[in-house]
Amino acid sequence: MNIKTIAAMAGVSIATVSKIINNYSDVGEETRQRVLKIMEETGYKPSSSAKTLATKKSSLIGVVFAGKLNSDLDHPIFVKVLNSFKKQIGLLGYDLLFFSNETFFQTKEDYLARCRHFQVDGCIVIAGDNVEPSIDDLARSDIPCIGIDIALGGSNTTYLMSDNAKIAAKVVEHLYMCGYRELGLLGIDRNSGVTLIRENSFRDALRSFGLPLKPEWFVHSPGYEKECGYRAMKEWIAAGSLPRALFAVTDLLAMGAMEAAKEHGLRVPQDLAIVGCDDIDAAPFTDPPLTTVRQDTEKIGRLAALMLFDMINNQIDPSAIVVESELIVRGSCGGARSDRMA
Amino acid sequence: MNIKTIAAMAGVSIATVSKIINNYSDVGEETRQRVLKIMEETGYKPSSSAKTLATKKSSLIGVVFAGKLNSDLDHPIFVKVLNSFKKQIGLLGYDLLFFSNETFFQTKEDYLARCRHFQVDGCIVIAGDNVEPSIDDLARSDIPCIGIDIALGGSNTTYLMSDNAKIAAKVVEHLYMCGYRELGLLGIDRNSGVTLIRENSFRDALRSFGLPLKPEWFVHSPGYEKECGYRAMKEWIAAGSLPRALFAVTDLLAMGAMEAAKEHGLRVPQDLAIVGCDDIDAAPFTDPPLTTVRQDTEKIGRLAALMLFDMINNQIDPSAIVVESELIVRGSCGGARSDRMA
DNA sequence: GTGAGTTACGAAAGCGATTTCGTAATGAGC
DNA sequence: GCTCATTACGAAATCGCTTTCGTAACTCAC
Numbered sequence: 001m002n003i004k005t006i007a008a009m010a011g012v013s014i015a016t017v018s019k020i021i022n023n024y025s026d027v028g029e030e031t032r033q034r035v036l037k038i039m040e041e042t043g044y045k046p047s048s049s050a051k052t053l054a055t056k057k058s059s060l061i062g063v064v065f066a067g068k069l070n071s072d073l074d075h076p077i078f079v080k081v082l083n084s085f086k087k088q089i090g091l092l093g094y095d096l097l098f099f100s101n102e103t104f105f106q107t108k109e110d111y112l113a114r115c116r117h118f119q120v121d122g123c124i125v126i127a128g129d130n131v132e133p134s135i136d137d138l139a140r141s142d143i144p145c146i147g148i149d150i151a152l153g154g155s156n157t158t159y160l161m162s163d164n165a166k167i168a169a170k171v172v173e174h175l176y177m178c179g180y181r182e183l184g185l186l187g188i189d190r191n192s193g194v195t196l197i198r199e200n201s202f203r204d205a206l207r208s209f210g211l212p213l214k215p216e217w218f219v220h221s222p223g224y225e226k227e228c229g230y231r232a233m234k235e236w237i238a239a240g241s242l243p244r245a246l247f248a249v250t251d252l253l254a255m256g257a258m259e260a261a262k263e264h265g266l267r268v269p270q271d272l273a274i275v276g277c278d279d280i281d282a283a284p285f286t287d288p289p290l291t292t293v294r295q296d297t298e299k300i301g302r303l304a305a306l307m308l309f310d311m312i313n314n315q316i317d318p319s320a321i322v323v324e325s326e327l328i329v330r331g332s333c334g335g336a337r338s339d340r341m342a
Numbered sequence: 343m344n345i346k347t348i349a350a351m352a353g354v355s356i357a358t359v360s361k362i363i364n365n366y367s368d369v370g371e372e373t374r375q376r377v378l379k380i381m382e383e384t385g386y387k388p389s390s391s392a393k394t395l396a397t398k399k400s401s402l403i404g405v406v407f408a409g410k411l412n413s414d415l416d417h418p419i420f421v422k423v424l425n426s427f428k429k430q431i432g433l434l435g436y437d438l439l440f441f442s443n444e445t446f447f448q449t450k451e452d453y454l455a456r457c458r459h460f461q462v463d464g465c466i467v468i469a470g471d472n473v474e475p476s477i478d479d480l481a482r483s484d485i486p487c488i489g490i491d492i493a494l495g496g497s498n499t500t501y502l503m504s505d506n507a508k509i510a511a512k513v514v515e516h517l518y519m520c521g522y523r524e525l526g527l528l529g530i531d532r533n534s535g536v537t538l539i540r541e542n543s544f545r546d547a548l549r550s551f552g553l554p555l556k557p558e559w560f561v562h563s564p565g566y567e568k569e570c571g572y573r574a575m576k577e578w579i580a581a582g583s584l585p586r587a588l589f590a591v592t593d594l595l596a597m598g599a600m601e602a603a604k605e606h607g608l609r610v611p612q613d614l615a616i617v618g619c620d621d622i623d624a625a626p627f628t629d630p631p632l633t634t635v636r637q638d639t640e641k642i643g644r645l646a647a648l649m650l651f652d653m654i655n656n657q658i659d660p661s662a663i664v665v666e667s668e669l670i671v672r673g674s675c676g677g678a679r680s681d682r683m684a
Numbered sequence: 685g686t687g688a689g690t691t692a693c694g695a696a697a698g699c700g701a702t703t704t705c706g707t708a709a710t711g712a713g714c
Numbered sequence: 715g716c717t718c719a720t721t722a723c724g725a726a727a728t729c730g731c732t733t734t735c736g737t738a739a740c741t742c743a744c
Contacts, residue, residue, distance in 0.1 A: 002699090002700055002701080003700060003701060004700080004701095012723075012724085013723070013724045013725080014700085014701080014702095014724090015702085015703080015723075015724055015725080015726095016722085016723060016724075017701095018701065018702060018703080019702090019703090019723090021701090021702095022702080022703095024703095025721095026721070026722060026723075027722070027723080028721080028722055028723080031722080031723085043452075043455060045455050045458065045459045046459075046700075046701065047395070047459065047461065047699085047700055047701065048391075048459050048460050048461070048701095049390075049391040049392075049394035049395045049400065049460075049461060049699085049700080049701090050391075050395050050699070050700035050701035050702090050729090051700080051701055051702080052391035052701090052729090053389070053391045053392050053395055053699090053700080053701070053702090053728095053729045053730065053731090054700080054701050054702040054703085054728075054729055055701085055702065055703095055729085056729080058391065059443065060439075072425060072428070073415075073421055073422075073424060073425035073428060074421055074422055074425045076623070079415055079416055079421055080415075080416055082415060083414060083415035083416045086414070086415060086440060086442045087442070089442065090442030090443050090444050091444060093443055094442070094443060095439060095440060095441055095442050095443045095460075096439070096440035096442055097402075097437060097438070097439055097440075098428060098437060098438035098439075098440065099437055100428045100429070100431065100432030100436070100437050100438055110385075113385060113387050116387065117387045117388070117389065117390050118390050118391075118437075119389065119390070119391060255627070280623075281418070281622075281623060281624050282623050282624035282627045285597070285624045285627035285628045285629070286627045287627070287629040344729090344730055344731085345730060345731060346730080346731095354693075354694085355693070355694045355695080356694090356730085356731075356732095357693075357694055357695080357696095357732085357733080358692085358693060358694075359731095360730095360731065360732055360733080361693090361732090361733090363731090363732095364732075364733095366733095367691095368691070368692060368693075369692070369693080370691080370692055370693080373692080373693085388730075388731065389729085389730055389731070391729090391730080391731095392699090392729070392730035392731040392732090393730080393731055393732080394699090394731095395699045395700065395701085395729090395730080395731075395732095396698080396699050396730080396731045396732045396733085397699085397731085397732065397733095398699080685744100686743105686744090687742105687743100687744100688741100688742090688743090689740105689741085689742085689743105690739100690740080690741075690742095691738105691739085691740075691741090692737105692738090692739085692740100693736105693737090693738085693739105694735100694736090694737090694738105695734105695735090695736085695737105696733100696734095696735095696736105697732105697733090697734090697735105698731100698732085698733090698734100699730105699731090699732085700729105701728100701729090702727100702728080702729085703726100703727090703728085704725105704726095704727085704728100705724100705725090705726095705727105706723105706724090706725085706726105707722100707723090707724090707725105708721105708722090708723090708724105709720100709721085709722085709723100710719100710720080710721075710722095711718100711719085711720080711721095712717100712718085712719080712720095713716105713717090713718090713719105714715100714716090714717090
């Protein structure tokens with residue numbers, strides 16, 4: 001079932017059928033209706049590869065997970081952003097291509113080659129930590145890209161992220177209001193991107209509130225996972241000199257830390273207040289429920305889709321967008337009400 | 343940068359280059375090396391659309407979320423299965439295509455048309471409840487399909503799911519051993535597929551243990567989400583006549599039920615023991631931690647990829663596979679130890 | 685030296701669309 | 715009745731690759 005079949009059935013040339021598919025004006029109304037009817041009846045859809053070959057447009061958006069995420073799809077935040085992105089970009093006429101084929105491209109990092117191979121119309125780059133330099137090749141290419149949690153540079157690129165620079169300020173302010181004065185941070189070793197922004201803004205916030213920055217209250221774990229937080233907290237406890245409240249740069253770290261603290265008989269929040277960041281699904285279920293900062297993943301994904309669409313179709317080069325996040329106060333910081341049904 | 347460029351640079355015909363790309367034997371070793379070197383240096387990769395057009399193979403696997411899932415990608419279990427599937431199928435040389443474009447295909451349900459349009463080599467069908475009949479068109483087609491949590495019928499299809507029929511038996515046995523004799527079920531209204539299997543096997547298990555099946559101990563909610571479980575439990579409590587222990591067919595239902603029970607002053611597990619199913623990420627964090635049945639999502643995804651590969655490349659028509667699940671005893675059933683670090 | 689078999693390569697016909705450009709038919713204006 | 719636009723359509727080139735088949739050149743046995 002191809003365009004030739006339809007043309008034959010309708011008694012017209014394939015050029016005419018193609019024009020009807022693409023809404024050209026130089027087709028008679030009667031002919032148009034006749035052909036449309038046949039296409040409808042036969043369920044004919046033009047081949048996407050033939051179309052892509054001829055037009056160099058694929059209606060495909062590439063999904064690039066950059067960095068050392070050891071778990072693409074099951075990252076608690078990114079998958080939500082991606083889900084929202086997928087819904088919106090679908091409405092705009094695009095489908096999603098997940099690159100995963102590591103045999104054809106010997107190296108996972110050759111993002112640009114992958115994009116060219118499939119002729120994606122644009123792509124979304126979702127970043128973890130320690131992003132590879134090869135991402136720059138992609139960003140500097142002519143392919144429109146939108147970064148999530150990564151500040152892409154390049155003329156056809158832009159990016160979106162939560163207001164990470166403000167997140168820590170909200171946290172510090174709340175902890176201050178709760179009466180805490182000894183605040184510490186659980187960060188990520190050699191962290192890059194968003195967690196670094198969070199960490200830096202935490203220092204700034206401490207300064208602006210006139211709170212002490214004791215080096216021993218700044219601890220770093222090698223990764224963002226729960227186990228890392230658990231181990232880091234264990235060592236921290238062993239080293240002594242704990243703050244009264246701590247801000248973990250991800251919820252998973254916070255959860256691991258909470259577990260370790262409780263194992264050592266520390267009560268949360270009475271002995272140690274803990275605040276996370278992200279508001280992942282499990283956050284309301286810790287004991288006590290985790291106070292955290294909620295990223296507006298729905299909005300990030302939706303805006304990313306709209307912006308990428310604009311970049312592809314209107315050659316618009318939008319500036320980076322920062323999406324506001326929200327402090328969610330639960331029990332782990334000892335501040336207030338515990339959490340109920342959302 | 344296309345095959346013609348490479349051919350010109352190497353001083354050979356495009357046919358020869360193509361043969362080298364596709365490992366034909368009738369190419370001289372010297373020529374082969376020369377051309378390979380040029381391809382390497384220029385970073386040339388053949389266009390996937392041209393290749394697909396010529397071969398009718400795309401190296402793409404379509405991802406179909408069937409049924410009334412209101413949240414494709416953020417379904418706690420399916421996303422894990424998919425992640426594992428993606429890793430394995432990537433090693434086998436395939437990339438993943440997520441259909442999301444609702445504008446081109448007026449109706450979301452026209453799965454077969456989507457697959458044909460992109461000429462996917464196979465597809466994975468992930469099912470929620472109330473699967474649309476149009477899935478059958480796809481299953482009966484010549485496109486190899488593998489179902490997750492859905493018993494696909496058709497010659498080029500097979501499916502994988504957890505041993506749902508045994509899950510309930512494990513649960514009932516454990517609850518029985520813990521001393522409970524009054525067991526109830528929190529299921530899903532007009533549920534289809536796996537939750538129905540779980541429910542039926544629960545009844546069977548009750549019978550085989552000689553336990554009573556009281557109709558008022560079988561309650562159904564409209565969906566699988568937490569809110570549904572919450573509301574269903576509220577009504578159940580209002581109606582009176584609660585069992586001593588209940589099996590919820592999904593963890594989210596169990597979590598909602600637990601929340602409602604606690605709000606009414608019921609202690610879990612002292613007044614009401616609760617067991618869920620799936621072992622989602624949040625399950626260890628409920629208070630008390632949720633006893634549940636863990637689906638081996640990694641194995642399901644991996645085997646699905648291997649089976650689909652076999653179906654595509656070796657015309658093998660494997661039989662359905664059932665993957666064993668594991669009872670994870672935590673605090674919510676009152677049976678034993680609480681949960682520690684995984 | 686000759687015929688048969690092997691090796692290495694290229695010409696050319698697809699695959700299923702798009703798009704340019706040419707042209708026959710029609711209608712309008714005078 | 716003649717010219718000139720306008721409308722409606724089709725022929726054919728093109729996109730980048732695969733694959734069949736034909737054929738030189740070379741090897742080998744005799």
